Amino acid sequence: MKQENSCVLEHRLYQGDYRLLKLSAPLIGPLVQPGQFVHVKIPRLEQAVLRRPFSVFKADASGLSILYKTVGKGTAALTTVADGEPVNLIGPLGTGFPTAGNGKTPVLVAGGYGNAALYLQAARLPVKGVAFFGGRTSGDVLCVDEFEALGWEVRIATDDGSLGRKGFVTAALDEWLAEQESGVRSQGAGGGEQNETFQSLELFACGPNAMLRAVGDRALAKGLTAWLSMDRNMACGVGACLTCVIKRKTAGGWEWARCCKDGPVFNAEEILWED
């Protein structure tokens, strides 16, 4: 975890409502693990006391980049930063995705900026699998080519059917999971091996809470491991203020876990969803 005065290397419309912001970050860049985020002091937004968290899309010694969507005053102000302008960062923050278990087949599920948050994971996982991407419309489905170029099979669902199948990404996932389960069952002779193949699936998800919960529920129902990257309002970003908590199951009940420090990635098993 470092605080770094980075500077804008590239800033442009990426796709749909998303912009790509690439920052020089010689200190932070090389440290980033998949699923971690940076806490950004938005330049020129002087009346704002809080930073804004963004998942790291790509990172190496040449810099780190984020993909962001304008949703409020902070992200709106961010759109005005220019090449060369300084941007103060804290990062890398949080506990990101673990690598897939030995012999596991990774499955990615993403919506919105989740695609960006999963890119490093996709790039660094030793085994490639299937990636499910959802979005309201085709413009919301980011980085398909890049995931394909990494060797992932990408399956897309959009609410309006403008790209891929029409409907929620979880419907696409359901269908595929059912295929896997039954496909394996119908192929194999006994039960043991097929089950093992299906059980080798390991899910990594990032996106809206409702999607994460749906993915988590499916995984738990089918006995699969799922890692969910949770999006929670944050203040400090480093575990000090206890703003970003979610309920984590314990033996006796639950305890607060901080998305910024203990997460944002949690095992679906751990999460006690609130309604």
Add this chain to the structure above:
Amino acid sequence: MKQENSCVLEHRLYQGDYRLLKLSAPLIGPLVQPGQFVHVKIPRLEQAVLRRPFSVFKADASGLSILYKTVGKGTAALTTVADGEPVNLIGPLGTGFPTAGNGKTPVLVAGGYGNAALYLQAARLPVKGVAFFGGRTSGDVLCVDEFEALGWEVRIATDDGSLGRKGFVTAALDEWLAEQESGVRSQGAGGGEQNETFQSLELFACGPNAMLRAVGDRALAKGLTAWLSMDRNMACGVGACLTCVIKRKTAGGWEWARCCKDGPVFNAEEILWED
């Protein structure tokens, strides 16, 4: 008085610490009288609730310009506005300089941005006279060429002697006034006419308070009319909040007068200086 969404036509370093900002202002520009000011909402300074007042340097249908110096956070933010950016203005505000009396010979005295504030007056006065400009150093003495081009005789004093005579502008003025007074006296035979020539001098001044007071005191001592443009912190700029008041003499004592509405230009006679 209008509120107008103007837009930046030109913005550049002018001289020394001063920048020139030219704004389109088809509504306000043509209305400006010498000595009036505009109240500027500084773009991008969202945490600031107050506008900043600036004298109008030049104005016509093609736009309106101000000359400003960076002294605090508002003017610092102003330096970052770019061509084409919108800037909200209220103006023209205040009661500016009267034109010189009939048969009067105008004398201008200015320091700092006062030169800018007096330019329109210099341009529009039917008779040209002598202009005394002061500044800390040569970089602070603005627009000398422009005043000369208008037909004014310019006399300069700088604190460090880097331009014109060394010392306060009031010392230069004193010397010249003494010359005028005695010159006239020694030339003429009786007393009546010379006195009239000297008495025809009418002073118009804008600059730091200490300078204004010195100019006012001299004028009063010598029975001359002096118009002083006062600089006072302002909030509303339109006479509503009673922030910008100075003491104006009345028959019985004094009353508050608002620099933004009743001024900024006052007859030296009216002003009750506080210490």
Add this chain to the structure above:
Amino acid sequence: MNKPDLKVRIGSLEMKNPVTVASGTFGYGPEYAGLVDLDRLGAITVKGICTEPHVGNATPRTFETAGGMLNAIGLPGPGAQGFIKKYLPFYEKYSVPLIVNIWGKTVEDYSRVAEIFNDQARIGALEVNVSCPNVKEGGALYGTDVNLFRTVVDAVRVRTQKPLIVKLAPNVADIKVFARAAQECGAEAVSIMNSYPAMAIDIETRRPQLANRTGGLSGPAIKPIAVKLVWEAARAITIPIIGMGGIYTPEDALEFIIAGASAVAVGTASFTDPSSAVRVIEGVEAWMAAKGIGSIAELRGTVQA
């Protein structure tokens, strides 16, 4: 899309929309008349007036702070008769309701100024300022000591038939006590809040930034404090609340109304942008129309809290 009904009543005072301006931020009316169509406003509330002319504080009188400003104007003004002569005639050409903010150094002052204004038909309501942080004489205590507070409100109440709006001080441990007292003393409404007692110091000169040493904090900085006070008071009283404190946008005004205010006042925002009050009115109307909300009453106090 039907036009929503924006009307609000404060006793006999009818406002065609719930937006007035905050006392002291809009002068006596004429000052902004060149920039703002005064008849668009729900009401105009003028700067605080006392019986006699008053000089107010020395300068500097205002200072800008983060998201707000301090003021210690100190209630200079022409006095009751001066106001009647100098400013009331101006209102003949306007139909906008007029609220006059009054204050005094003594309880007697309060009742005298109320009495003087009681005869003036053009004045629609009196707003009793018991909470000015910037005059040494009584002012501050009248707003924070509930017994003195009652004394002032009672004294004014017996001298006027005009609707009485009592302007509460924010710097109290429990605003409900004062809101209830105002209601019990027969006020038609309360207004919440006055600027918050505050201070800034120039570290180079080691002098306060205001000649009066302390002043009142206003502007967006205090909005969350004001919303809380309005919300609390709304649950304690049945008379209307005029909410204010950092209102800049239609959304800000709606926030106060949803918290429990019947009307709102735009204050410091007029300095930043004189068109603020009219923008707020238009925005509130458009928002309500878009949501199909028929009237302010349907919206008022509907916070799910």
Add this chain to the structure above:
Amino acid sequence: MNKPDLKVRIGSLEMKNPVTVASGTFGYGPEYAGLVDLDRLGAITVKGICTEPHVGNATPRTFETAGGMLNAIGLPGPGAQGFIKKYLPFYEKYSVPLIVNIWGKTVEDYSRVAEIFNDQARIGALEVNVSCPNVKEGGALYGTDVNLFRTVVDAVRVRTQKPLIVKLAPNVADIKVFARAAQECGAEAVSIMNSYPAMAIDIETRRPQLANRTGGLSGPAIKPIAVKLVWEAARAITIPIIGMGGIYTPEDALEFIIAGASAVAVGTASFTDPSSAVRVIEGVEAWMAAKGIGSIAELRGTVQA
């Protein structure tokens, strides 16, 4: 240019410079250790702790406002024993003085937690939070009712020999009453101010932006309120004041010291920029050196007001 003497004493607690961090904005210490050299700080003040583990409020717990933020964390924490086990050992490798902020639901809670911590040598002082706006149980009233206030401070005082810092509530009509009471009850210092009770509402959902409905306003927005309270209190008491509320820069800290504070705390600023506290320390030292001011005592309370 001689190095100025930045040392400050709060009873037996020695701070090598007058800058601590505000309780609740710096966790328990370890959280910022990767970004801030903890031993540079005058002291660390940790998040409020009560006898037993406490879960605090539901989420959302914070909300950004103009020049500030609301929080209603609700004092979740590991309890006194949990803190001792989980966090005290961390401080073995640091020399920075440790101030523990304590709170309770009952007077008995306060005295118990004070007693538990009294034995812990690593703890340099206790800050008694009688002013948390975000717990329903007692908390708020202990800070605004001077009799309850005295009861709490007395109860804590008899159970601990450690320096006692009483953290005052800002939402009172007269801070001097509480500052004096703290001094009379034997506190070594007061800290001013806690966040200010406030609220924000989402107009679309008509729900408060915080799960707890109301929260505390902190950040630059409240600085002028805090400076005023410190200035007033400083003229009423002789024990040191730790000033806080929107301190971001060395100039802010100096403003509080000139107003009358002996020390200051950096709070919300750490969220904006974790290096704030260290920047403040360095800047205060540099400013004093440049002006030839030899010590904090020379500067404290020198406002010409």
